[in-house]
Amino acid sequence: MSVLDSPPIVDGPVPTLLEDWVDEINGLRRIGREFYSKGWSVGTSSNYSVVVQRNPLRLLVTASGKDKGCLACGDFVLVDEHGEPTEAGQPKSSAETLLHIAAAQDANIGAVLHTHSVWATLLSDVFLGEGGMELTGYEMLKGLQGVSTHAHREWIPIFRNTQQIPTLAADVAVCQASDRPIAHAYLIHQHGLYTWGRDLAEARRHIEILEFLFECKARRMAFPH
Amino acid sequence: MSVLDSPPIVDGPVPTLLEDWVDEINGLRRIGREFYSKGWSVGTSSNYSVVVQRNPLRLLVTASGKDKGCLACGDFVLVDEHGEPTEAGQPKSSAETLLHIAAAQDANIGAVLHTHSVWATLLSDVFLGEGGMELTGYEMLKGLQGVSTHAHREWIPIFRNTQQIPTLAADVAVCQASDRPIAHAYLIHQHGLYTWGRDLAEARRHIEILEFLFECKARRMAFPH
Amino acid sequence: MSVLDSPPIVDGPVPTLLEDWVDEINGLRRIGREFYSKGWSVGTSSNYSVVVQRNPLRLLVTASGKDKGCLACGDFVLVDEHGEPTEAGQPKSSAETLLHIAAAQDANIGAVLHTHSVWATLLSDVFLGEGGMELTGYEMLKGLQGVSTHAHREWIPIFRNTQQIPTLAADVAVCQASDRPIAHAYLIHQHGLYTWGRDLAEARRHIEILEFLFECKARRMAFPH
Amino acid sequence: MSVLDSPPIVDGPVPTLLEDWVDEINGLRRIGREFYSKGWSVGTSSNYSVVVQRNPLRLLVTASGKDKGCLACGDFVLVDEHGEPTEAGQPKSSAETLLHIAAAQDANIGAVLHTHSVWATLLSDVFLGEGGMELTGYEMLKGLQGVSTHAHREWIPIFRNTQQIPTLAADVAVCQASDRPIAHAYLIHQHGLYTWGRDLAEARRHIEILEFLFECKARRMAFPH
Numbered sequence: 001m002s003v004l005d006s007p008p009i010v011d012g013p014v015p016t017l018l019e020d021w022v023d024e025i026n027g028l029r030r031i032g033r034e035f036y037s038k039g040w041s042v043g044t045s046s047n048y049s050v051v052v053q054r055n056p057l058r059l060l061v062t063a064s065g066k067d068k069g070c071l072a073c074g075d076f077v078l079v080d081e082h083g084e085p086t087e088a089g090q091p092k093s094s095a096e097t098l099l100h101i102a103a104a105q106d107a108n109i110g111a112v113l114h115t116h117s118v119w120a121t122l123l124s125d126v127f128l129g130e131g132g133m134e135l136t137g138y139e140m141l142k143g144l145q146g147v148s149t150h151a152h153r154e155w156i157p158i159f160r161n162t163q164q165i166p167t168l169a170a171d172v173a174v175c176q177a178s179d180r181p182i183a184h185a186y187l188i189h190q191h192g193l194y195t196w197g198r199d200l201a202e203a204r205r206h207i208e209i210l211e212f213l214f215e216c217k218a219r220r221m222a223f224p225h
Numbered sequence: 226m227s228v229l230d231s232p233p234i235v236d237g238p239v240p241t242l243l244e245d246w247v248d249e250i251n252g253l254r255r256i257g258r259e260f261y262s263k264g265w266s267v268g269t270s271s272n273y274s275v276v277v278q279r280n281p282l283r284l285l286v287t288a289s290g291k292d293k294g295c296l297a298c299g300d301f302v303l304v305d306e307h308g309e310p311t312e313a314g315q316p317k318s319s320a321e322t323l324l325h326i327a328a329a330q331d332a333n334i335g336a337v338l339h340t341h342s343v344w345a346t347l348l349s350d351v352f353l354g355e356g357g358m359e360l361t362g363y364e365m366l367k368g369l370q371g372v373s374t375h376a377h378r379e380w381i382p383i384f385r386n387t388q389q390i391p392t393l394a395a396d397v398a399v400c401q402a403s404d405r406p407i408a409h410a411y412l413i414h415q416h417g418l419y420t421w422g423r424d425l426a427e428a429r430r431h432i433e434i435l436e437f438l439f440e441c442k443a444r445r446m447a448f449p450h
Numbered sequence: 451m452s453v454l455d456s457p458p459i460v461d462g463p464v465p466t467l468l469e470d471w472v473d474e475i476n477g478l479r480r481i482g483r484e485f486y487s488k489g490w491s492v493g494t495s496s497n498y499s500v501v502v503q504r505n506p507l508r509l510l511v512t513a514s515g516k517d518k519g520c521l522a523c524g525d526f527v528l529v530d531e532h533g534e535p536t537e538a539g540q541p542k543s544s545a546e547t548l549l550h551i552a553a554a555q556d557a558n559i560g561a562v563l564h565t566h567s568v569w570a571t572l573l574s575d576v577f578l579g580e581g582g583m584e585l586t587g588y589e590m591l592k593g594l595q596g597v598s599t600h601a602h603r604e605w606i607p608i609f610r611n612t613q614q615i616p617t618l619a620a621d622v623a624v625c626q627a628s629d630r631p632i633a634h635a636y637l638i639h640q641h642g643l644y645t646w647g648r649d650l651a652e653a654r655r656h657i658e659i660l661e662f663l664f665e666c667k668a669r670r671m672a673f674p675h
Numbered sequence: 676m677s678v679l680d681s682p683p684i685v686d687g688p689v690p691t692l693l694e695d696w697v698d699e700i701n702g703l704r705r706i707g708r709e710f711y712s713k714g715w716s717v718g719t720s721s722n723y724s725v726v727v728q729r730n731p732l733r734l735l736v737t738a739s740g741k742d743k744g745c746l747a748c749g750d751f752v753l754v755d756e757h758g759e760p761t762e763a764g765q766p767k768s769s770a771e772t773l774l775h776i777a778a779a780q781d782a783n784i785g786a787v788l789h790t791h792s793v794w795a796t797l798l799s800d801v802f803l804g805e806g807g808m809e810l811t812g813y814e815m816l817k818g819l820q821g822v823s824t825h826a827h828r829e830w831i832p833i834f835r836n837t838q839q840i841p842t843l844a845a846d847v848a849v850c851q852a853s854d855r856p857i858a859h860a861y862l863i864h865q866h867g868l869y870t871w872g873r874d875l876a877e878a879r880r881h882i883e884i885l886e887f888l889f890e891c892k893a894r895r896m897a898f899p900h
Contacts, residue, residue, distance in 0.1 A: 003476050004459055006484035009229055026228050034231035043593040043659035067655075116590060121666045126675050139386055139416035140341060143268040149388050150415065161589055163599050190600065190666075191589035205292075209268035216346045216415075222673055223447055225351050234679055251678050259681035364836055364866035365791060368718040374838050375865065430742075434718035441796045441865075448897055450801050453701050454684055456709035493818040493884035517880075566815060571891045576900050611814055613824050640825065640891075641814035672898055 007070035009033075014073040017087055022073075024050045024060055027200045029071040031113065032062070036069030040115040040211065044068065045192070049100040049112045050200055057081040059112075061100055063091035095165045099194060102169050109196045111203040116192035119214040124158050124187040126221070132157040132180075132187075135213050143209040144184050145202060155180055156210075158187045185210055232295035234258075239298040242312055247298075249275045249285055252425045254296040256338065257287070261294030265340040265436065269293065271417070274325040274337045275425055282306040284337075286325055288316035320390045324419060327394050334421045336428040341417035344439040349383050349412040351446070357382040357405075357412075360438050368434040369409050370427060380405055381435075383412045410435055457520035459483075464523040467537055471510055472523075474500045477650045478512065479521040481563065486519030490565040490661065494518065496642070499550040499562045500650055507531040509562075511550055513541035545615045549644060552619050559646045561653040566642035569664040574608050574637040576671070582607040582630075582637075585663050593659040594634050595652060605630055606660075608637045635660055682745035684708075689748040692762055697748075699725045699735055702875045704746040706788065707737070709879075711744030715790040715886065719743065721867070724775040724787045725875055732756040734787075736775055738766035770840045774869060777844050784871045786878040791867035794889035799833050799862040801896070807832040807855075807862075810888050818884040819859050820877060830855055831885075833862045860885055 014022055028048050035041040046068050049061035059079050062068070066075045077093040078086045083101045085093065100112045127133040135154040141147050144154065157180070159171045168188065176182055184206055185195035195210060197203035239247055253273050260266040271293050274286035284304050287293070291300045302318040303311045308326045310318065325337045352358040360379040366372050369379065382405070384396045393413065401407055409431055410420035420435060422428035464472055478498050485491040496518050499511040509529050512518070516525045527543040528536045533551045535543065550562045577583040585604040591597050594604065607630070609621050618638065626632055634656055635645035645660060647653035689697055703723050710716040721743050724736035734754050737743070741750045752768040753761045758776045760768065775787045802808040810829040816822050819829065832855070834846045843863065851857055859881055860870035870885060872878035 002459065003461075004480050004483050006480040008480065009227065011228075030229050030231040030233065033229050039662070042662055043590060043655050045590055045593065067651075116662075118662065118665050118669060121588065121590075122669055122673065125670060126673060137386075137415050138346065139413070140268060140270055140346075143270065150386050161587075161600050188589070190587050201292075205268050212264070212267055212341075212343065215343050218669075218673070219343060219347055219443075220350060221675065223347065223351060223443070225446065234677065236678075255679050255681040255683065258679050362836075362865050363796065364863070365718060365720055365796075368720065375836050426742075430718050437714070437717055437791075437793065440793050444793060444797055444893075445800060448797065448801060448893075450896065452684065453686075454705050454708050456705045458705065489887070492887055493815060493880050495815055495818060517876075566887075568887065568890050568894060571813065571815075572894055572898065575895060576898060611812075611825050638814070640812050668894075668898075671900065 007036075007067055009070050010072045012072045012074055015076075015090075017078055017090070018060065018073075018076060021050075021052050021060055024052060024200070025073055025076055028060070028062065028076070029073075031200065031204055032068035032071045035115055035207070036067070038211075040117045040207070041068035042116070045116040047094045047096055047100070047114050049097075049104070051104050051110050052078070054107065057101070057104060058086065059083075059097075059100055059104060061093050061097055064094045065092075095163075098165050098169045099172065102172055103194065103196045106196075108198055110198050111200040112194065112196040113203045113207050114192055114194050115207055115211075117211055117214070119211065119218050120187055120193045121190050122218055123214055124189045124191070126218075128158055128160070128189050130158075133217070135217060138213055138216065140209055140212055140216075143205055145197060145206070154183060156185055156187055157182055158189060161189045161191045232261075232292055234295050235297045237297045237299055240301075240315075242303055242315070243285065243298075243301060246275075246277050246285055249277060249425070250298055250301055253285070253287065253301070254298075256425065256429055257293035257296045260340055260432070261292070263436075265342045265432070266293035267341070270341040272319045272321055272325070272339050274322075274329070276329050276335050277303070279332065282326070282329060283311065284308075284322075284325055284329060286318050286322055289319045290317075320388075323390050323394045324397065327397055328419065328421045331421075333423055335423050336425040337419065337421040338428045338432050339417060339419050340432055340436075342436055342439070344436065344443050345412055345418045346415050347443055348439055349414045349416070351443075353383055353385070353414050355383075358442070360442060363438055363441065365434055365437055365441075368430055370422060370431070379408055381410055381412055382407055383414060386414045386416045457486075457517055459520050460522045462522045462524055465526075465540075467528055467540070468510065468523075468526060471500075471502050474502060474510055474650070475523055475526055478510070478526070479523075481650065481654055482512070482518035482521045485563075485565055485657070486517075488661075490567045490657070491518035492566070495566040497544045497546055497550070497564050499547075499554070501554050501560050502528070504557065507551070507554060508536065509533075509547075509550055509554060511543050511547055514544045515542075545613075548615050548619045549622065552622055553644065553646045556646075558648055560648050561650040562644065562646040563653045563657050564642055564644050565657055565661075567661055567664070569661065569668050570637055570643045571640050572668055573664055574639045574641070576668075578608055578610070578639050580608075583667070585667060588663055588666065590659055590662055590666075593655055595647060595656070604633060606635055606637055607632055608639060611639045611641045682711075682742055684745050685747045687747045687749055690751075690765075692753055692765070693735065693748075693751060696725070696727050696735055699727060699875070700748055700751055703735070703737065703751070704748075706875065706879055707743035707746045710788075710790055710882070711742075713886075715792045715882070716743035717791070720791040722769045722771055722775070722789050724772075724779070726779050726785050727753070729782065732776070732779060733761065734758075734772075734775055734779060736768050736772055739769045740767075770838075773840050773844045774847065777847055778869065778871045781871075783873055785873050786875040787869065787871040788878045788882050789867055789869050790882055790886075792886055792889070794886065794893050795862055795868045796865050797893055798889055799864045799866070801893075803833055803835070803864050805833075808892070810892060813888055813891065815884055815887055815891075818880055820872060820881070829858055831860055831862055832857055833864060836864045836866045 308322040
């Protein structure tokens, strides 16, 4: 690794509290480096989490305000089922931790990823008035968990942005209980994408697939034919 | 290689059955890493194959559902002339293996590559109604095997997508026997590109050239002048 | 590091005059390598500086005409509060050094970054007639120092380009004293972006955020809906 | 270097005939790797040369049909003032070698670079009818040798493509003798860019600057305002 690597990677020590989850920590660091380089997590945006325990729920989540391209081993927080740190002395977790907790209520969810991309920002604005957008007809949809045909109709709800995260969490809960519930992901207006998976690999695959489809859909809509 | 390389590369052992084709395996792994990083094989999409024997035909093909950015040595299947694994105990090959087998019937074909890009997805939709699209006038066409002038007219057929791969294989066969047969490649609607070559290097070159031309054609069509 | 690394990195000796600021030098070299690879500092464009002393002001600034992708340790100049080299025998600093000095008058500013991107060039032309552009509604705005909500209205003034840097510096000063002063950044017409931060990390984050928002805004404006 | 590096780099031996120009060879290999990764030299397109002797003229030029992303030390040809190999047994040089020879007639030219990019292809078609295009108003123009202001008007002639390279060379010569001669570069229709410089670093900088400006101009023209 050269002194000129950018951003520089600091391995540093793993905090004692997190010692059991070195693999999860390195998995999230890797995701951060990758998503940063793809432009989906720049400017300290985004947050990522992994479920490390159920009953009671424990999440390992990225600390607030960190450069996702060079997460250090200490840039993580262990939070409880209310999104509160399990112990004092940890770095601050994002206010959006509540949205991770909400998604992780589902016992099939092992990881939650939130990214900010240009295409997601664009489409979240174009379709805000319709409350969401549909993705259909793409072979790539088959990469979403449980989808077996390109004819699948994937509905991605879009929520209005607010700095009141409990309000946002409530909006998500209402949608989830509606007749058009969230399937694999949702968007927040001019903010970004939330998706998840049974494990980190599946959540990462969902990000890749949705970002690909967002670019396909946006470019197709802008095409003059 | 850093712990933060993304996706991580696992070299692992080469399965005994595949020991004679380590170079081919590493060639396909390299292609996967490259095409993944270019955005042509994300989300576990795409599949690649190399002909390792003729009479009877044997193909080394990527296993189904693998991350193409980090193919391990064991993520390959040896299939026979019917697309069936030559031995039990191998990972599952893609349903689309039949399309590889179809292309490899031609004794001049040594490798078949299938990718999913944004531009291919876009153009496959724009030109679906015309059954294909023509590429002509580009110097870059000369990189296609046997083409010696930019004035060459390359016809790229586009097939409707279906989850019934035998149906798709039959459509391809009908086209091949028509008065406008497939030259170097075809598209499947909102699915991706199939191309091939005498060897892996030529097939890879064809992907590069066609992807370049797809972007040229799409941007030109969208240009307001 | 391979002989084929491009551009090649030459570490070389740190000039005696600059020996106290090796970390700052390496930080700026890293920024250069990164911004070059993102296309924001190609063709020897851009210049970067760090405040290394106050009272009197001393800036470490990139030398004129260097390839920002491979800055050597000697490609820097130490300048005084007038933008003049503190000692003879140093490489020439950019004429735009005056704009760095102007920004660094603010005691809260520790680093100034100037980049040339395609999106900044485009928007600086589209909004030239309005004297600037507003960015609002984006969650990403919260990455700008002191901004706590996506509802923030960020005004980015745009100045006409000129080869008379004192004229440009005067225009900036007039704007700064106006009822719509510069907040975090400004653009120069078909030239590029100036932004800054309390330290190099913050200035780099501002570049990332503003470049992301420029692309969002330009793509949204070009979208047909 | 990993087995998965793509494309793989083969250093190999430098041919005896070329032993005096190892630095030039490695410079061109580096350029190839870089331009390939930027998408300007894919599919074995492009060719590059360096003047290694004057009176009589000797050029080191890339061999025909090589992957520019992984040029080996032997993928070069030494040609004379007529574009013919100085010795038998060398790989074939491109038919376009004549265009390199034509540019290198100017005693101030030490390197010639020819690339194929998407933006160059697009603009060469949009402006073909006008015989060329003008670039003006961009600060980045100052990176072209001898240009000192953004107000500079750079005229880039565009020639019709043909497989008859002597015809093309004659067209270039006629233009050069006209009242609007070639300044730093020209385009060939749907083929690519030729530019040059006093040395390889300057020629590379010209490519970077022109590609940046092509993207700026094309995106601005397509912008709806």
